[in-house]
Amino acid sequence: MKKQIILPFLLIFFTAALWGGNFTPRSLLVSDSYMLRARGCDANYWNPALLNRQTKDIWLPVLNLGVHVGNNAADLDLYNYVMDREFLDEEDKNHIMDAFKENLALSLGGQIALFGFTTGNVALSSSVHLNAKASLDRTYLKLLLFGNGDGSEVFNFDETDTNLEGLGYFDVTVGVGDILIPLPETVPDIKFGFAVSALGGILNTTTNSFEGHLSSNLDGFNFQQNVKQLAGAGGYGAKAMLGLYSEPIKNLSVGATLDNAIGFIRWGMIREELDISISVDSLYAIDLLEDIEDIYSYEISQEKTDSYTSRIPVELRFAAQYDFPQASISVDYIQGFGDSPETSRQARFALGAELRPIPLISIYLGYGTPTRNYPWRTSLGLGFNVGILEFGMGVQSIEQFYPGYTSKGIALANYFNIRF
């Protein structure tokens, strides 16, 4: 039996999402090709050089938010494929396994704008960022679907494919822009801006170690799993962003940003390391007749650790945008210098377009190129420009051009700005 779910119903409530990247709600609508599109409070997070006296806006609490949920393997098509079958034969199981490359990575997160306003070329804003990533080795799925076979295989697990990461913090950001860099007249104007963020750490967790193996054969059932999960709550930190903007030729703008300079959050209020160790050595079914406590060893300890610092790696962006009378197209190049829930070492591109068939409506399109940990996605958004009000909504589809059967995830966002 099938049932209908109309995704747009949900769009009323949610906006903007990201997958392992920094974002504001409107950036989702163009798949993060947003550096040169950001204005007002958004520029605080995308390119503070774009803060200027001509564009003033106010973020209202909660009305700018976004959530995302997704994975790197399963989609609705696969779900229906499984659910429509009474029995999964070998071909079906292989079809499921083919969907999982190395692991099943889950991502869940969101951003909520708390407040924001601009005055002159200065902006003050605040938002909450929540991101969680979990990854499960596809070997677990293999065990579930195929079992352990003839027992000849030893199954190994490590933190590369099985881990849990979580980061939540809020920021209070002050940005200053529209600073003209003194250059010779022959050189086009280049504006500079910067933003400084004070960060308050809400929570953080990371898998420090995940090592294990499993085998079951004539040598007995052997299983070992060691997990070290670090958790922190209550911290402080800071980061800074530097931005450049220029319009070398008419309608063509270019920019560059360096984000997360000196980015860190130091966790000090609560910091615990959970250490779980489970070991079963050469267990045979006949041993189960004995006292079960002699069969396995299980240790769990939770110790307070020293204060530690989560580094937020530096991220470099370059962007270009060309404006037409009723449209604009843009391309952003993103290069992180470290892996974190918000950054990646692997470079990617984001392409965006805004169509304005009439001044009242903006249609947003976006495409993000994939990396190993960042699946490609498209985005589609609809915005309304009614007087001083700008509001809209959008949806991002992971690994499908539109939200549908083969989407690996979805992000929803809305925005509501008062711009004057």
Add this chain to the structure above:
Amino acid sequence: MKRFLLALTAALLLLAACNISKPRIPSWDVDLTVPLLNERFFVSDLVDSVNIVIGTSDVLTITSTGEASTPDFGKVSFNPELSIEDLVLISGMDIPFLIPLEDPAGSVFVSYGHLFQGGLDFQAQLNEPAQITVKFPDIKSATGETLTLNVNGNTGWQHKDLADYTFGVENSGVILNSLRMNISIQSLQPDGTPLGIGGIRLQNNLVFDHLQGHLYDFRREVAGTYTTIEIEYPEDFEDAVELQEARVFMTLTNQLGFGAAFHGKIRAINEKTGQERWIDVLDDDGLPFGVEPADINGPKITELSFSEGVSTVLQIMPNKVELVDGYLIFNTDSGGSIGFVHATDRVLCKYQVDLPCHFVLNEHEFTMPTPSVIELSHETQTQIMNRAQSVALTLGMINRIPVGASITIYFGNTESIDIQNPSTYSFSKQATLHSSEYTGPDVNEEGEQFVHLALDKEELRLFSNPRVYLLAAISLEPSLGPVIIHASPADYIQIRGMLSVKLRVSE
């Protein structure tokens, strides 16, 4: 404008409307391998210290012990049947006589003896009145006084009860061939005057409860107790093995001061087959074993053993072994030394029959007499039928014992499984465990051999019955020669087992 918005909204709705199937879990098959056991079964674990022991050189030995004993030796008696009636009685004279003390059968010679029962008779026929005193210096009362008879005038035969009197001198070492008797006569007649005649008779049994002297060819029966061997041999096991050695050990404790020759038989009985065999207890020369006499320090222990022919007797795999027809022939040794015996003395006998596991194995199949039964609950039947698609048992075995066998298990749903009639069972599975002597491709470098038993879906249907019967038939692997089973820590069968199941996962 309105048209455009309507078109865009419709496009979004169409794109985003998805069919989502109702959540439910499909079924699928998984292959699971579950390790079952990894055990070493040591030969020494068979030792029960009663019927199965570790013998010389760590050889596993089936043993049986028993006891036997003579009854109390009892009293030694004989009747001298002596009668002397022409002793001339002369007045005023002390006349010494020697009365022969002999066992007419020649079996008993007394050096010293305590009489439990016995007596003598004396009479005098006088012509004149006289006082007659008869003394027996070799016969003492319990208080050590010499036996003295006083006769006054003519008398008939006077009987003297000799119970509790002793003959001879204890530990004198001298055989008392005759009893001294002194007759003294006082009368009014001149000395030297014949007064008449006298007589003495020893015609009652002299019954000694303690005797020192010589005994010849004295026989005493040995009554034994049988002993059982609590070992459940497979049926027809006696046809599968040829015993190479067996030995009987005997320990005889002799409380008598006389040596003896032991006679008897060891009888073995297999009550299952009704077979019965026995062997005479004889030494390597075919003669009865001698039992040493006790000495003044106490009983003497004689240990003896023999093996000739014993394995033949035990080949029937008896469950009962006993000592039968046992008796002892006591004799004074050839040196003629004085022996001794009390009425309560015995000869105690402990015997042990040892059957070392040293045999030749013949190719022979024996079948368990009755099938084993596995009872399956309805829930278990359902689970097996619904979930188990196939089952396979893999065994990795290291056999350090020089015995190999093939086992065939017949599976059926009735009790009446006849391995000769395939219609009486559903299917059978065979596995072979080679002996430690085996060298061939079935055993890897570590000495491990593998057995793989698989049940397919069709065969698993048998387990939809509430009872499944299993009948095992074991065929021993013939040995290349005699083999010995040791019970040291290095003698074991190690079995590692794992179960491979194709299991259906479903709601």
